Each structure stands twice: as C-alpha cells, then as structure tokens.
Amino acid sequence: MTKIRVITHPNIALIKYWGKRDTSLMLPTKNSLGITLAALKTTTYIEPSPSNSDLIELNGKVLINKNNPITSFLDTVRNSLGINKRFSISSKNNFPTASGLASSASGFAALAFGINSVCNLKLSLQEISILARLGSGSAARSVHGGFVLWEQGKHPTGIDCYASQIFNGDWWPDLRVMIAITTNDAKKTPSRAGMQQSIKTSPYYSQWLVESESRLHTMITAIQQRNISLLGKLAEQDWCGMRQVMLSSKPVLDYWSDTSNRLIKKIISIREKNAIEAYITTDAGPHVKIIHHAQDTSFLMKELSRDAGVVTLVASHLADNPIVEEK
Numbered sequence: 001m002t003k004i005r006v007i008t009h010p011n012i013a014l015i016k017y018w019g020k021r022d023t024s025l026m027l028p029t030k031n032s033l034g035i036t037l038a039a040l041k042t043t044t045y046i047e048p049s050p051s052n053s054d055l056i057e058l059n060g061k062v063l064i065n066k067n068n069p070i071t072s073f074l075d076t077v078r079n080s081l082g083i084n085k086r087f088s089i090s091s092k093n094n095f096p097t098a099s100g101l102a103s104s105a106s107g108f109a110a111l112a113f114g115i116n117s118v119c120n121l122k123l124s125l126q127e128i129s130i131l132a133r134l135g136s137g138s139a140a141r142s143v144h145g146g147f148v149l150w151e152q153g154k155h156p157t158g159i160d161c162y163a164s165q166i167f168n169g170d171w172w173p174d175l176r177v178m179i180a181i182t183t184n185d186a187k188k189t190p191s192r193a194g195m196q197q198s199i200k201t202s203p204y205y206s207q208w209l210v211e212s213e214s215r216l217h218t219m220i221t222a223i224q225q226r227n228i229s230l231l232g233k234l235a236e237q238d239w240c241g242m243r244q245v246m247l248s249s250k251p252v253l254d255y256w257s258d259t260s261n262r263l264i265k266k267i268i269s270i271r272e273k274n275a276i277e278a279y280i281t282t283d284a285g286p287h288v289k290i291i292h293h294a295q296d297t298s299f300l301m302k303e304l305s306r307d308a309g310v311v312t313l314v315a316s317h318l319a320d321n322p323i324v325e326e327k
C-alpha cells in the first residue's frame, strides 16, 4: 500500500479574497494574488485506510467527531470524483492552526495532492487546485510555490476557477515576510462564516471589490519590477480595505488584538523614522505579517521582539512548489 508524504505551505494574499459567490463550489467574488511562505510548513501523510472509515489525526490528536472540515472535504472530493476510498491521514503544522495563518490553505492543498497520488488519479495542477479549493478557497493558491494568482473564473461549475503560479519562489530572492505570531489560539469566527457575513452586511463590500480588482494588475507589475514600495503600498491598501469591510460587518468582525494594533502602529513608525521598507498585511486573525527586504530582517526582529505580546517572530522567504513523495 502506498503511503504518500506531502509538504505544503500557507499562501498569504497580497490582493485578498474575502467572500464567495457560490458557497458549495467555493467560487470567490474576486481574483486574488498571494505568496507561498517557506517557513510555515504543513507535513501530511496519507494512505488508504485499513478500515471502512477515514482515520484522521491533526497535530497529534485523533479527530473523533465526524463533523469536522477534513471529513466534509473528503466526502465532497469522493462525490465529485466518483470514488469511495477511505483514507488514513496524519497532518502536522509547525505553526498555530485555524488562527489566521492560512493553515487551511496548506492543509487542504496537501490533501488534494495526497488523494491524487494515493488514488493514482493523474490530475493536472489545475485540477488539483480546483480540488483543493473545495476545502478552503485559499488552498487553491497553496498548490503552487512563489507568487500565485487565483482567478475567479466565470463558469458556473468552477472549471475555470483555479490558481496558477505567475513567478516562482526564486524570482525575488531577497523578498521576506516576517510573521509576528501573537497567539496560539484558534479564531472565534471562522473565515468561511465571516466572509459571507461581510457580503451581506458591510456597506463597503462592493466598493472594496472594485478597488481591489483595479489593484491586481499594478501588483503584477510591482512583482515583475521587484518594486517593494509599490508592492507594499498596494498590499497595505488591499488589506486596509478588507479590514474596513470586516470592521463594518454586522456583527462586527474584529479579528485583531491589542498586540496586533500595537504592532501595526509600531511598523508604521519604524517605516517613517528609519526609512525602512516594511509593509503590513494581516488576515482573519491577530497575527501581523511584515513584507520587507532581507537586509532589514534583523533590525525588524530586534524592534518587534520587544513587544511582550509577540509569541514568536519568523522571517520567511518564498516557498518552492509542494513536495509529494512516496514514503
């Protein structure tokens, strides 16, 4: 029996996705663009189950309750591919899970690769991205390393809604993202529920969609030119737009903690006082990600580590493509 090991990484959006036009097929309301981070890693082992049910272990804990996102994903995949195999899965993250660090992106991308190998499906990367998308939207992007564009597509079945690599991880060797991990806890409102709440209730949602879409092409130019000032400015604008949408949702979606808000102010002040290119993005969680150049990593580490609310600081370069191998 084949046992497969898959190594994947979270993909953090520079141009965000927040909201679905079809919640069962996980089709987004907009295009998004993200970078896959090498320092955050998901290692997943998958093989056929020796019994008639799926056996799932996440971060060393067996999932006993069948009502969990991994089992639902496996059921959806079995349905959509017409297979009935059960799987034995053991997956571990080297970073907090379900906390706003895109663990679902790397987790579901790993499962899509793993199922493809265990069942010998011979799917293309586009098809694997589509499969991963059924677990979590951003997982469509984690199928690739480097800079990744997830196109919303037009087809009602979602066949044209997958992610592609636009530049690989080596394209910009000195680009770094520092991740200030501020808690090990899971978030209170999962993204899946939060984003649909924003579509329904935020008065700024449709405006953000239009503005964000118009940033996408300039973002691709910024990457092409390795222009960190432009990339950082656009990433911050896009994140601020998403944050405004979240904070204007009803009930309010405030994913940030006092530590996050302090760090955001601190980074802006470091940038202004020291003329350092350091730009902020966050997701649906309290961790702060700082886009910067490798030459500034140690200065930023020193400055940010002074904050008592920071649990860990990790600086990451961009990841290569996922690794899929027989074990």
Ligand code: PMV
Residues within 6 Å of the ligand: 011, 012, 013, 015, 016, 017, 018, 032, 102, 104, 105, 136, 137, 138, 139, 191, 192, 283, 284
């Ligand atoms: O992949 P999901 O469905 O958990 O949503 C993630 C959404 C954000 O991380 C907030 C933004 C993004 O584009 O990754």
